Amino acid sequence: MMVGLTIEQATLAVIIGTLAAVVFSLRVLVFLERRIASIDSNIEAIVRRVEAEEIKIEAEEAKIERALGVKRKGKAVRKAKKTTKRRRK
Numbered sequence: 001m002m003v004g005l006t007i008e009q010a011t012l013a014v015i016i017g018t019l020a021a022v023v024f025s026l027r028v029l030v031f032l033e034r035r036i037a038s039i040d041s042n043i044e045a046i047v048r049r050v051e052a053e054e055i056k057i058e059a060e061e062a063k064i065e066r067a068l069g070v071k072r073k074g075k076a077v078r079k080a081k082k083t084t085k086r087r088r089k
Contacts, residue, residue: 005013
């Protein structure tokens with residue numbers, strides 16, 4: 001036995017199906033956004049710990065250099081190489 005749908009019922013079914021898909025997609029997006037925020041906060045915590053450890057290491061390094069009488073140089077900064085333009089003949 002075949003049940004026939006009117007055009008209005010078919011249209012309504014398509015609209016409801018589309019709305020359900022949109023709601024599900026938004027739910028997944030919210031879940032992913034929360035997960036990314038959690039990962040981001042974990043990365044920030046790791047960076048803070050690494051930064052604190054780096055500050056301790058630099059302080060210890062300065063202390064050792066003072067004890068050895070070594071003059072501390074500024075941080076080495078690498079300069080970019082100058083590019084030379086070809087001259088047109």
